Amino acid sequence: MKKWTQSLLLVTSLALVAAGCSSKESGSGSNGKVAQEITVNAMSEPPDLDPALATDTTSGWVMDHVFEGLYTKDKEGKPVLGTASKADVSEDGKTYTFTIRDDAKWSDGSNVTAEDFEYAWKRVLNPDTGSSFAFYLYYLKGAEDYNKGKGKVEDVGVTAKDEKTLVVDLEAPLSYFDELLTMWTFYPVKKDTVEENKNWAAGADTYVSNGPFKLTNWKHDSEVVIEKNKEYWDNKVVNLDKVTYKMVNDATTYYQMFKTKELDLIQTLPSDVVAQEKDSKEYSEVPYFGTYMYMFNVDKEPFTNEKIRRAFTLAVDRESLTKNVTKAGETPAYAFVPNGVDTGDGDFREQGGAYFESNVEEAKKLLEEGMKEEGWSELPAVTLTYNTSENHKKIAEAVQSMYKKNLGVDIKLSNQEWKTYLDTTQQKNFQMARMGWIGVLVDPVVILDYYLGDSPNNRTNWVNDKYDKLMADAKVEQDTAKRYDLLHQAEEVLMEDLPFNPIYHYTNNYMTAQNFKDIVYPVNRYPYLKWAEKVSE
Structure with a gap:
């Protein structure tokens, strides 16, 4: 049905054997062999296994193993x-x-x-x-x-x-x-x-x-431990005896833990250290098929008005955000579906193009028009909610500053722990909230599925019958060209109503200890450790 873009479909495998000793207490076994253990950072408690x-994706990371x-x-x-x-x-x-x-x-x-x-x-x-x-x-x-x-x-x-x-x-x-x-x-x-x-x-x-692997220990809000499952039919290819997922949210803290060898693998580096680590052999960037966004609750003022949603979207300078705040190779997002899907006639995103561009003057105009339509002399107070993370906080603060400078609007920020945050957004108890959506397949349909009217993942209260019909038709269309055309039409409907504010398309950055090989970095999952092996202490 489709060809996959090689840069995305080919999963990057890190197989680096380096000198250098780990200070981890586990050390080598009594027989002189390297202890096959790795400690990674999940950043937060898996909400449900x-x-x-x-x-x-946090729960998925554990379950995939x-x-x-x-x-x-x-x-x-x-x-x-x-x-x-x-x-x-x-x-x-x-x-x-x-x-x-x-x-x-x-x-x-x-x-x-x-x-x-x-x-x-x-x-x-x-x-x-x-x-x-x-x-x-x-x-x-x-x-x-x-x-x-x-x-x-x-x-x-x-x-x-x-x-x-x-x-x-x-x-x-x-x-x-x-x-x-x-x-x-x-x-x-x-x-x-x-x-x-x-x-x-x-x-x-x-x-x-x-x-x-099998789950052997779960200290809630602290760590999850999985160990080699000897009952697994292909256990001979599994080298690691033990994987420990730590739950450290603060980026500066887990970066220092990596530096002191308390962690062997971390992701989402603090933005202020990315530049100094980019030339390190421990550093890697991997395309990640997903979109970082702010959802609008279309049933909560002021985002009941499409012009105001668009104003809040146009007022964000994505180029500045990715260059000066996130700094990890992310791509500014002017649509929902990321790059990486080869349709046979080109990349889906490049064919669809950008649906808007950042434009402060247009944003001011739309905000004024939207407020006039609603009869508001003053914009209702706005709170942007995000899940606890140093990097999410930096992005939210930057966006908050842009709204103040570009629209003259003061918004409040509110953060919650991941599990609580998921419950809050699922109950649709927010005005504007951070979310990321990763495609389980490198295909537009699994990205666009997010905003189906009856999808429990669509937490915006936005429902559009035309959108749902186009998506349904695309899923049964056997002609490849027609299928992609239907998906382009669906995305256009979505981008006209804008129940969300796309910020950037992901790139994941990692730091991985050099004494491990055969760790796989998928484009739509977190690192896969089935074949990973520790080669030295």
Whole structure:
């Protein structure tokens, strides 16, 4: 259906073996071998390690290591068979028959079965589960109707024919279905574990998974520890015995912890150290297929008015933000879909172009017109909410200053811890709030899905029937050129109404200790450690 842009699809692999000793107390084992452990920084508490309920990249980072779907990713980022040993596709492309590996095991030693996948997927779709990512399964026959209370669970197109055979029926052929199945929402869960304890995913003692690692310790708001899962069918390729995720929010603090070798890998460096680290062998920048934005709640004044939303968008100088504040190679965003999707006729973003440009005079004019339309002599007070992070704070303060200088508007800033922040925005209890959206696939549809009217991830209260129809049509369109045209039309509708303010397209920066090799840096996930190896102390 599409060609992938090589710079994005090819996952960058860091395989650097360097001299230098670590001061970590673990040291070498008594047999002289290097202790296979790594300590990374997750920055915050994973809000939920239940594959059906997780919506954030922090939780996904952990789950990608402790679970495995029917497909997984190889070192180059391409989908390959995982827990399934075989996949047969019907001639019309609508039916997949998967064979579960004979040696696929849960971390407790029991067999992973086709029934586990059927149960997990139908659990995601069950309206009572309340999964925000259920819409990713709407490609399955009968899935949307069941999730919306209009159909029966028996009509959902996933059936375990026997212990090892899973049959999946799609509404229409989907050329990237194998890649979609690598997402955590499609991971299996063990029925007995889930039904015996509704809080099974809240702690290590009750957690059962089927991936390269298993959860062994979770000190909430402090650290998560995963260890090599000896029951994993491909455990021979796993070198690390232990991965520790620390939860340090302050960028200056975790940067210093890296420098003192308390952390082996960090991301999102403090903006004021990026320039001095760019020439370091420990430093790397990786394209990240997503967009940093400020959502507008279109049901909360003053953002009920489209002209005021546009004024707040045009008043932000993105070039200055990325050059002087973030400083890590981000691309100023004048649309929603990032660069990186090769349509066969060029890059999707370049074809669509920019939908606006920063323009202070136009922003002032629109603000005045919007206030006049609403009958306001004074703009209602505005609060910009963001989740706690030094870099988010710097960006918010810069935007606050731009609004004061360019619009004469004083806005307040409010920060919350990540889990609380997700709850606040999900309840739509905000006026303007920071959000990032990363595509689970390098495709426009998974970016644009965010603003579907019935998407639980769309926290802006913006609903547009034309947008939803264009997106629905694009998902079943088999002609590649027509499909991309529909997606361009959908993005145009979105950018006309502007329920959000795009700030920049991501680039992730990392510092990684030189005594590790084979760490993989995907363009739409955090670093993958399945093949990572520590080569010296």
